[in-house]
Amino acid sequence: MGVQESEPLDVERIREDFPILERRVGGDVESPGEGDGDDTPLIYLDNAATSQTPDQVVDVIADYYRSYNSNVHRGIHSLSQEASVAYEQAHDRVADFVNADGREEVVFTKNTTEAENLVAYAWGLAELGPGDEVVLTEMEHHASLVTWQQIGKRTGADVKYVRVDDEGRLDVDHARELITDDTEMVSVVHVSNTLGTINPVEEIADVAHDHGAYVFVDGAQSVPNRPVDVKAMDADFLAFSGHKMCGPTGIGVLYGKREILEEMQPYLYGGDMIRKVTFEDATWEELPWKFEAGTPNIAQGIALAAACDYLDDLGMDRVETHENQLAAYAYDRLTEHDDVTVYGPPGDERGGLVAFNVDGVHAHDLSSILNDSGIAIRAGDHCTQPLHDKLGTAASARASFYVYNTREEVDALVEAVDEARQLFA
Amino acid sequence: MGVQESEPLDVERIREDFPILERRVGGDVESPGEGDGDDTPLIYLDNAATSQTPDQVVDVIADYYRSYNSNVHRGIHSLSQEASVAYEQAHDRVADFVNADGREEVVFTKNTTEAENLVAYAWGLAELGPGDEVVLTEMEHHASLVTWQQIGKRTGADVKYVRVDDEGRLDVDHARELITDDTEMVSVVHVSNTLGTINPVEEIADVAHDHGAYVFVDGAQSVPNRPVDVKAMDADFLAFSGHKMCGPTGIGVLYGKREILEEMQPYLYGGDMIRKVTFEDATWEELPWKFEAGTPNIAQGIALAAACDYLDDLGMDRVETHENQLAAYAYDRLTEHDDVTVYGPPGDERGGLVAFNVDGVHAHDLSSILNDSGIAIRAGDHCTQPLHDKLGTAASARASFYVYNTREEVDALVEAVDEARQLFA
Amino acid sequence: MGMGSDMYRQQILDHYKNPRNHGELEDPTFTHTGENPTCGDTIQVDVRLEDDGDTIEYVAFSGDGCAISQAAASLLTEELPGKTLEELQAMDRDDMIDMLGVDISPMRIKCAVLAEKVAQDGAKIHTGEIEIETTKTE
């Protein structure tokens, strides 16, 4: 892998790119931004929900509005040309980030969730019917779980779930059992946002393809955090979100194999996705524009390309190593106490997050108390309610790490958890 | 109306809020922003496609990322609270802008186009069938025209078009003929983005409601440009886009009457829009979140609220008057020559735009030539192909005005058109 | 700020760890349940009225959830006896926050008001004003 050999991230320098990390918190929450009572330095460990945005990306956004904001595609004037070229090249840049074959394979959506729905609506509604099966995993995020479940109900297709074993790993043997010639779609989360499990998506793709099924990889927690290569995975679809990878809100990506996207009917109808329209009928634009109806999220797409630049400059293999190390360290420190349950597989191989519970302390209380120490973690079901039901808890606390987090921040987390434990003892 | 009495906009002061208006253009278009060869001051007359964004709004975006960027709704930590409060209040602010009854009636979408598709998918696919009719107008934008046309094909519902008369006005008598008890939905553009016609949406709504049909008002060209009141119009739905009203790209709005939205099934599935999920089924969140799946366009929603503040500070009645005057002046000046055809109704009452053609000069050539004088207009079919077919032209040139445009800019437009005429003579 | 939390002053922790009037009444005049789906909090409130059918005599609660929701329920069972149903309905979220004696952050308000809302809805069902299965706070 060469990962071990590579230089670690220069976290001190990276932190300078993120002014929000200088925030102090704890004061009046009614008005956003720093308030009067804010006195505790922020420790931001909610990166699996949303990552912070470096100045380099914020500047690209401000520059867009201040110097070449314009509608794209059809405009002949200079501003529109500049915006069009930048917006179209952003697709190429993002394609490159996941090793796709150019802009035709990259559709900009609102978020991962919309990418999943796009395929469910444009492909699923048209292709699925009674007798067909969609295979998910028990650790799917609601973005894929609810979407395919509801499309299943509408089309009559059956939805099945690959088991998660007691250590929080996907039961691949069970996947081999469930995936049959009736299976049309397998949607699998690459890295679980609750368990931190890294799923063997290549292997699942092989099994699916052997049975003529497509594989949709939910990359919301992998693309931001490790090198992802659609060709190596042989994914038919891959989805991810800008706001989890140093990019802005309001932008997500659907990667799809060109020949599949070409066969698919459009999803949203309107301007920019059509070729010819009469009162009676319409024909469609080329890829990827066929799937981008109306004025797109132009500034956000261009900013996402800047986020890819930022991350590639850091080196995605180094990002992966950094997160891995922090997560392994957090896992070890948190499990020092017997009254802490950390969900997901033990050992080094996990995404950069740990979800856990402390006996006798509700996760929401824990999050509230940690917030008084400036520590931002997420508490809840992390949009995996059925998985939480299976884990036997309504909610868990989750700390998740990114390129700017440090071991000292993990220490602060563990210390604050200790204090909460004492408070509730 | 009091419009005439009110003070005119202080355009000089307003222009200071828009640094992009200081741009010079004409140079190298491969790299966005000011290039080496840029030597001509920009005259931006493409506002119906996308308006420019004032510093006040850009600053809100940058401030979001630099001080309280976080995922919303479920987070307990300070940043998430700040972002959640701001994002939810943004719905109230936007509701107020169009006189809706609070956040429950305001769904944030990607753009107008998605708002139209949301209703077509969530309501149309479920409710329409053979024998039902959807009534559009011949001047609909592709956003509604293609959407309802295709949903019609999928459901078996018939789509009919209200005639546009020779002066570019909606034939209301024809509307009364077409709208019958079989009509389930009437989708009508409030202000035509090609003709500038201001349609009598209140009257259409009355007719529709008499027959038990819903009315969807496409407000993409009205909400940014004049006071719009959903209660006065009695619109069941209203859609508009942030990027046409001083706001960012990547955000649009669907207003819907609360009782209708409550009856509607969800559109996109995923996180934040559910209440309870099991492996077998799911239930839905309250309005408006039921229709906002996944991590929303948080920064964009908050910035849209700032755009509403900006416009209300100017005063929407004054915005309307200003645009009206510029459009009327442009109409008069352009029609001084017999070889210019301006589309749409003559006289004072039109939205702030003029679409036109010069005999013997293709609109695309005209736009290219105007661009050499720094003038940004749009040339093409403006996403109303069927209307252009009816007008007997494949393309038209369109100049559209906003709060920062001046009479002098209209004069420059007319002068540049004269030069193009001579070039092609 | 370090150790301890404004929101978790002694009173709340005490009521959470040692809930008052916890359990179910044997002969409640009415009983109602509710939940706060985001937190997974659940609360059942049992109320016994005096013979006038209007004054609250005794209140008990049971349930599961975060400290805020459970402490709020416990505090409420002490506050309500002696009040009339009208007085119960007149209570609002500020009363509940006053009772808790701490600032409640916006995201936790729904935890704080769950028990109060359950008691109010229970009373409304009892007097025939509304008909619902369970109460939910968002």
Place this chain on the structure above:
Amino acid sequence: MGMGSDMYRQQILDHYKNPRNHGELEDPTFTHTGENPTCGDTIQVDVRLEDDGDTIEYVAFSGDGCAISQAAASLLTEELPGKTLEELQAMDRDDMIDMLGVDISPMRIKCAVLAEKVAQDGAKIHTGEIEIETTKTE
């Protein structure tokens, strides 16, 4: 910059206003049409080959559209005679831009290359390499 435009130098305006070889051939070896949907440009190219079945003898065009697309077509009808089909296929967008003699802005490239693409596709249909109805440039 004022009057006049880099993209509309004399040559282009001349070819637009006075198109060369405009019309339809009576006995073309092959004919093909194409369009550029965004501009609404349409072009028909008629080609007559010499007896060797390979060398272009004469080209005519007809159509409608913007000055760039029509001037490009006109220029092409003068350029092609004498070339072989292989030489035609070897032409690319830079050749077309050279012929026009001006910088073409990115949004207008599709206008500039329409006629060239139509001629190339027409030849490919003629030699059986492809089977399409019409050519489109985006």
